Amino acid sequence: xxxxCHAAGTCSMGIHVILEEIGKPYxxxxxxxxxxxxxxxxFMAINPKSKVPTLIxxxxxxxxxxxxxxxxxxxxxxxxxxxxxxIEGMVRAQEAMAYxxxxxxxxxxxxxxxxxxxxxxESEHPKIKARGxxxxxxxxxxxxxxxxxxxWLLGDFSIADCALYFLEVWFVERGNLALPANIAAHYERMKxxxxxxxxxxxDGFA
Amino acid sequence: MPKLYYWxxxxxxxxxxxxxxxxLSYEDEAVDLGAKKQQSPEFLKVNPKAKVxxxxxxxxxxxxxxxxxxxxxxxxxxxxxLLASDYETRVRTLEIFDYIAGTIHMQGAARAWRPGxxxxxxxxxxxxxxxxxxxxxxxxxILSQTLGDKDWLTGSYSIADAxxxxxxxxxxxxxxxxxxxxxxxxxxxxxxxxxxxxALAREGLVVPAF
Ligand SMILES: N[C@@H](CCC(=O)N[C@@H](CS)C(=O)NCC(=O)O)C(=O)O
Ligand SMILES: N[C@@H](CCC(=O)N[C@@H](CS)C(=O)NCC(=O)O)C(=O)O
Numbered sequence: 001x002x003x004x005c006h007a008a009g010t011c012s013m014g015i016h017v018i019l020e021e022i023g024k025p026y027x028x029x030x031x032x033x034x035x036x037x038x039x040x041x042x043f044m045a046i047n048p049k050s051k052v053p054t055l056i057x058x059x060x061x062x063x064x065x066x067x068x069x070x071x072x073x074x075x076x077x078x079x080x081x082x083x084x085x086x087i088e089g090m091v092r093a094q095e096a097m098a099y100x101x102x103x104x105x106x107x108x109x110x111x112x113x114x115x116x117x118x119x120x121x122e123s124e125h126p127k128i129k130a131r132g133x134x135x136x137x138x139x140x141x142x143x144x145x146x147x148x149x150x151x152w153l154l155g156d157f158s159i160a161d162c163a164l165y166f167l168e169v170w171f172v173e174r175g176n177l178a179l180p181a182n183i184a185a186h187y188e189r190m191k192x193x194x195x196x197x198x199x200x201x202x203d204g205f206a
Numbered sequence: 207m208p209k210l211y212y213w214x215x216x217x218x219x220x221x222x223x224x225x226x227x228x229x230l231s232y233e234d235e236a237v238d239l240g241a242k243k244q245q246s247p248e249f250l251k252v253n254p255k256a257k258v259x260x261x262x263x264x265x266x267x268x269x270x271x272x273x274x275x276x277x278x279x280x281x282x283x284x285x286x287x288l289l290a291s292d293y294e295t296r297v298r299t300l301e302i303f304d305y306i307a308g309t310i311h312m313q314g315a316a317r318a319w320r321p322g323x324x325x326x327x328x329x330x331x332x333x334x335x336x337x338x339x340x341x342x343x344x345x346x347x348i349l350s351q352t353l354g355d356k357d358w359l360t361g362s363y364s365i366a367d368a369x370x371x372x373x374x375x376x377x378x379x380x381x382x383x384x385x386x387x388x389x390x391x392x393x394x395x396x397x398x399x400x401x402x403x404x405a406l407a408r409e410g411l412v413v414p415a416f
Contacts, residue, residue, distance in 0.1 A: 048348060065308070067273070068301035075293040087281045094300070095274035102308040110313070117337065118317070119330040128324060142254060
C-alpha cells in the first residue's frame with residue numbers, strides 16, 4: 001500500500017485528493033510540522049528534502065515533488081483518466097502544475113508565510129509579504145482567465161485541478177482572501193467531490 | 207517557424223539547449239530583463255505571466271513554464287530521444303524539473319542572484335544571498351546523489367540534463383560556486399555537446415573551457 005507523508009493544510013492536500021479520486025487503499029503518515037517532524041532524522045532518511053508531499057510506493061521507492069507524484073498517480077491509474085493522454089493535454093497539465101508549484105507556491109505563498117526565511121529584519125517583512133501577495137494575485141488572475149467558460153482547467157477534471165485546489169484552500173481558509181469569480185466557482189465544484197470532502201474532513205476543513 | 211522568447215543565461219537556456227538538440231529551425235527574440243522589458247505592454251500581450259521562456263508555436267499558441275515547453279519539445283520530436291517513453295523515467299524527469307524550478311531556482315538562485323527583489327534594504331542582502339547559496343548547494347548535493355556515477359541524470363541523456371545545465375552554468379560562471387565533483391563532470395560533459403555549444407553561441411555567450 002502506498003504511504004503519503006502529509007501535513008494538514010499544506011500542498012500535500014492536493015495529492016491526498018488524487019489518492020481519494022483513485023480510490024485504492026493507501027496510508028497517510030501524518031507529519032507534525034509544529035514539532036518540525038520534517039527535520040527529524042527518521043523522516044530525512046526517507047526524504048532529505050524535508051518536504052511534503054512525499055510518496056512511499058509499494059516497492060519502497062520514494063517519490064517527491066508535487067507534479068511528479070501527481071503524474072505518477074495519474075499514469076499508473078489510467079482508468080481514472082486523471083491526466084489527458086494526448087501530448088497537448090499532457091503539456092498543458094504540466095504547465096498548470098508548474099505554475100501552481102514553482103510560482104504561486106514557491107514565489108508567492110512562501111514570501112507570505114515564511115517571511116523570516118528571507119530576512120530577520122522585521123521592518124522588511126510587510127514589503128516581502130506584499131510582494132508575495134502581488135505574485136499570488138497575478139497568478140490566480142491568470143488561472144481565472146483560463147477557466148472562462150470551463151468547469152475544469154483542461155476541460156475535463158484532472159490533476160491540474162487538484163493543484164489549483166490546494167491554492168484555493170490557502171486563499172480562502174488560511175488567508176481569508178477572496179477568490180476571483182471563476183476560481184470561486186471552481187473551488188465550489190471541487191468541494192462537491194467526495195474525494196475533496198474526504199481530504200477536508202481529514203484536515204479539519206469540513 | 208516557432209519562436210523562443212529568452213534572455214541570455216537565464217532559465218530559458220534550458221529550452222534553447224533542447225531546441226538545439228532537436229535540430230528544429232526556430233526564431234528567437236531577446237526580452238531584456240535588465241531593462242524590465244518583460245513588463246512592457248508588447249511582451250505582456252505575448253505572455254501575461256511576464257516571464258521567459260515563452261515558446262510561440264506555429265499555430266500562434268504559446269507554451270510557458272520550462273518543464274511544459276521541454277515536455278512538448280521532447281514528445282513532438284521523438285527521434286531526438288530526449289525523454290524515455292516509460293512512465294517511471296518520465297516521472298523521475300518531472301521530479302528533477304520541479305526540484306530545479308521550484309527549489310533550486312526559485313528558492314535558491316533567486317535569493318543569491320537578486321537579493322534586491324526580496325528586500326530593498328542593503329543590510330539584508332548578505333544574509334539573503336547566503337541563504338540562497340545554501341539552498342542551491344543543498345540542492346546540488348541532492349542531485350549529486352541522483353546522478354551518482356552515471357553520465358546523465360536519468361540514465362540516458364534527457365531534458366532533465368538540460369535543466370541542470372542552466373543551474374550549473376549559473377553556479378559556475380556567474381557566481382563561481384564549487385560544485386560537487388560529479389556535477390562538475392556533468393557540466394563538462396554538457397559543454398562538450400555540440401547542441402550546448404550552439405545554444406551558448408546563439409545567446410552571445412562564450413563556451414567556457416572544459
Ligand atoms: N516543490 C515542492 C514543494 C513542497 C513544499 O514546499 N512543501 C511544504 C508544504 S506546502 C513543506 O513541506 N514545507 C516544510 C518545510 O519547508 O519545512 C513540491 O512541489 O512538492
Ligand atoms: N517557473 C517558470 C520560471 C520562469 C522565470 O522565473 N523566468 C525568469 C528568468 S530565469 C524571468 O523571466 N524573470 C523575469 C521576472 O521575474 O521579472 C518557468 O519554469 O518557466
